[in-house]
Amino acid sequence: MTKCITPVTFATLVMLACTSPSAHAAQCGSGPGGFEAWKQQFAGEARAKGVGATGISALMAANYASATIAADRGQRSFRLSLDAFLAKRGASTIVARGRQLKQSQAAMFSSIQQRYGVPPGPLLAIWGMETGFGSQHGNQNMLSSIATLAYDCRRPEYFTEQLYAALQLIDRGVLSPSQRGSMHGEVGQTQFLPKNIVAYGTGNLESASGALSSTANFLKAHGWRAGAGYQPGEPNFAAIQEWNAAEVYQQAIALMGRQIDGAP
DSSP states (O other): OOOOOOHHHHHHHHHHHTOOGGGOOSOOBSSGGGHHHHHHHHHHHHHHTTOOHHHHHHHHHOOOOHHHHHHHHOOGGGGSOHHHHHHHTTHHHHHHHHHHHHHHTHHHHHHHHHHHOOOHHHHHHHHHHHHTTTTOOOOEEHHHHHHHHHHBSSSHHHHHHHHHHHHHHHHHTSSOTTOEEOTTSOBTTTTBOHHHHHHHOOSOTTSHHHHHHHHHHHHHHTTOOTTOOOSTTSTTHHHHHHHOOOHHHHHHHHHHHHHHTTOO
16 A cells, blocks of 8 residues: 655665666576576665665565566567557546546546646546546555566566666555556556656555556656647657557557547
8 A cells, every 4th residue: 555755765765776787786687597596696786776675575575576577578469450459458448437437436547637737637537547537556566566577687677677666665664565556567457667666656656646647747747738639649649658668559649539539
């Protein structure tokens, strides 16, 4: 369960999250065999960077997440055509439910738009795409998933930064060592990785208002301009591109968002 981040905590976490990945020296691996030795080495590096006893203890209890590695190697849906991707992800259901929530939660979305400039459509599209509007948060241990990906040789630099942020969040009590999430360690109703919790989290990510406000904050921080369009080729599409690197995902969010917001 996430907690609100105080300004002091936020500043501390940003400093840690911005640590250069070049300082990471623990040897990566391609299977579970070296994971325990890697944890021992990484723990020493983490202590040197200020991670406390709670974070280190959580790291040492982390397990090699074979399911995470399998998911990381098998993201086939991002290779589909846009039409096939929309069908696979249930776009028509997301749009229909999104329109209902836009009406029933009008006050919340109005408040978010007033503060961040982001209209309901893309937020609802992301919410529906990521967790089925909060119904499917994932059931993987967040820390085990991220530690496994930091150890794995495919993208160790990226997930090393996520792991340092996760350990500091655990130290501060913002995340629990038992926090459950999706296959790559994302948590909350719109699926934030730890480094993004540090930078853009505005409240409890397990609640709709906290998750959606945090998502709008992310988009605004990545250049979202109030009142500008968010379809491909329009100014705000670049912010959607920062949310997820897969082109078909970006196009789907823009299309579903437009339909939720009332355009054909």
